[in-house]
Amino acid sequence: MPLDELATIVDATVPVARTARGLELDVAGRTFVDLRITGIATLEIDADVDGDLMLTWSMNTGLVLPPMRYQTLPRGPVRLHLDLLQTARWSPSSVPVLALEGSGRLAITALRVRMAPEDPAELSDALDRAAFWAPESIGHTTINVLTPALWSTTRQIALEDVLASTGALSLCVLLAAGWVLRRRLLLGPALAVVALLCTGAAGAYFLLRFVPVARLAFEPDREARIARNYYFTPRVGALAALARAKLPESDRVAVIGARNDWFGPQTLCFNLAPRRCAFRTEAGAELAGISGVGRMRLEEADAIVLYRSTQPLPEGFVQVAALAPDAFVARRR
C-alpha cells in the first residue's frame, strides 16, 4: 500500500507525521492507531523502531479481548507479520487497531495487506485455520483459563468433541477388528489405544500452541529473566531490573503507579525485595505494601520508582536512571 494512501486511512491518538522515511509517530504511554480499512486478513508492516515499544493488535471491538496478540518490538528495522484472523471477534466489517505501549518513535516505512476471502465458505475456512494454528496467548487471564481449543471457530466445534467422536469410532473399529481376527472383544487394549491417541492428540495440540510462546532459552542470570520475561508487560520487568541494579538493598522504596493499575506497582514492589517497598496509585494516598502488608510515609522513602504515573516526582528526589519519561528510578538528593 503506498504510504500516501496509508496516511489517509490512519487514525491515531497522537499526531502522525509524513516524512521521507514514512509515517512516523511518537509514543509516550499508550497510543492507538486505527487503520480505517475493512476485510484485512494479514498485515505486513516494515517499521523502524527507536525506543521500547510493545505492539498489540486487535479489531475494533471496543475492548481488546483475549486472546491478546502482542509483540515486544526490537529496536531498529523490523518486519512484522500480523495475522488479524487470529484476533478476537474478527469480522469483515471490523478495522484493525494497533495499540502501542511504551516510549519511543515508530516509523512505518512500508505496509502490505492481504485481504480476507470474500467467499463466505472460504472465509470460514480461513478463520478456522487461523484460530486453530494460532499460538497460545499469555496474558493476565491465562492463569484462570487457556484459550479454548476449537476445531472450528466459526461453528464453535471444540477439539474435544472431534477427538471424542473419533475416539468412539476408533474403539468400534478396533473391537470389530479384534472380533474378526481373534474372536474376542479386546476391550482393554482397545480402550488403552484409543485413550492414548485421544490424550496424545490433545496434549500434542496444546504443546503445538504453547511451545512458540514459551521461553525456552537457558538463562542463568536471574536479573536478565526479570528484565526480559514480563511477556505482556515488558516495561514492568525492564524497570524492575533497572531499579534492582540502581538501588541498594537497604533502601526503602516507594513505587508510584498509574491510577487503577493493579499489576505494575505490586509487581515492581515484589521484585524489589528484600528492599522495603510500598506503593500508591492515587496522588496523596498512603503508601502500602503488597496486599496491604506494611505502611510507609513518603518522607521515609530513600528512593522512588515511578511507573506510568502522571503524579509529579516529589521534591527532594532526583532521577538516577530512566527507562522512559514515565518510567524511572529516583533517589533522595
Add this chain to the structure above:
Amino acid sequence: MTFALTIVAVCAAGLGVLRLLRLTTGSWPADVALAWFVGSGWLGLAAFVLRFLAGVPFATPTLVLLALAPGLASFAFRAWRRRRGTQEHAGAGGAAARWLPRPTWVYAPIATYVALVVVVVLLHGANTPTQTDDGVRVRAFTPMLAAEDAWPPESRGLLVLAGPVPTFVPAVAWTLTGTIDHFHVNYVVLADLVALLVLAIGLGVAGGSPERGWAMAFGVLSIPFFVYHCTSTYQDAVLAIFVGAALIFALEHARTGDRRDALRALVLLLAAALVKREGEIVAASAGVVVAARLLWERRRADVLAVAVVAAAAALFLAAKVAAVGLDAAFPLVSLLASRAGGAFTAGAPSTQPPGTPGLLWAFGYALLRSGNTGMIYWLLPAAVLLRPRAALRARFAWPLAFVAVLFLEAAASAVWLLPQFTLNQTTVHRSLLVVSVPAALWLAAFLVDGAYGRLPPPAAGGAD
C-alpha cells in the same frame, strides 16, 4: 544455585521422617521423590506450629534443627530397636527393576512426549518471574514474610490463604543464606512436578510395571491447564500434585495390599492440607476415604497411625487459630454457612441475565470442551462405563472413590458454593486441577493394567 540447599534440607528432613515412620519404599528414586513431599510437609507443619503456637522464630537454627531432627530421631530409634533385637523392615527393593516399558515402539513416543513437556515446563517455568495475579500476590509473597520472620497482623490472613508449605519451603535457602532469589518459588513448584513424575515412574518400575508409571506421567502431562500452571507460581497445581502423589499410593495399596502404602497416602494428604486455604478441605475429604480403608481391617496399629496423623492435623489447625483467630482460620466455614443460609453472590443463578447458559452447562463446558482439562473427563467415565466390573473391583474401587469424592467436592464448589466463577469460566478450571491430576493417574493405571491383562480375575465368571 542456593536452591540446592533447599533440596538437601527438605529431602533430608523427609527421609528422616520416612525412616522414623518406617515408610520408605525400598526404591531409591521413589524414596527421594516421596522424601521431597514429606519433607515439605514436615517443614511447613513444624515451622508453622513452632512459630505460631510456641513463638519460636523461623531462623537458621530452627531450620537446621527441623531439617536434621527427623534423621537424628530415626537414627536413635533404629539404634534402640537394634539393641532390642527387633528386625528392621527391608523395604521393597532388591528385585531387578525393569526401567524400560514394553513394547518400546509404543512407549518411545510416550517417553519422548513426557521428556519434551518436562523440558518445556522446566525452562519456561524457571524463566518466568512471578507475574500472574488475582489481585494479591500472596503465593510468592508469603515466603518473603517467612524469610524475614515478620508477621504483622495484616499479613496473617495471607498465611492462611497460601498455606504453610508454599510459605516456608521456598524460604528455606533464603533463610539459610540471607539472600532472596525470587525464582525459588518457581523452583519449588517445578521440583514438585518432577517429584510427582519420579514417584509415578519409580513406583511403576519398583512394582514391575514401568508401563504403568510412564502412562501415569503421560496422563498428568496431557492436562494442558496443569502443564501451564506448573510454569507459574500459583499453588493450584502444587495442591493437585500433593493429592496426586497420595492417589499413587492409594493405587499402590490397592495393588499390593501393603498397609504402609495407605499410610504414605495419608501422610501425603496431611502435607496437602498445608497447601492453600482449600488444601485442608480437599485433603480431609480424600483422607476420610483413605482412613476408612485403613480402619476397615480394624488393626490396632492402623488406628494408632490414623490417630497420629489426625493429631498432627489438629496441631496445624490449632496453630492456625493461634495465628489468625478462630473466625479467620476457617473462612470457608463462614462461606459455607452463608451459602447454606441462602445467600447468593453476584452472578449466581438468581441474578443471571436471561439467555445466559446455565450453571450445569458451564460446568460441563469446563470439564469437557474448554480445552483446559484435555480428554480426562471424556475418558474416565467412558472407561468406567465400559468396564464397570473391573473398575469397581476392590483394587481400583477405593482409589476411584478417592477421585469421586474430590470430584463431588469440586462440583459442589463450582455449582453450588461459588457459581459465579463457573459461569464466567474463571477459577472453575483451577479448582478442577485437584481432581484432574488424580483422575488422570487413576485412569492411566486402570487402562494399562487392563491392556496388559493385569486386572485381577473377577470373583465369578464373565467378562467386563
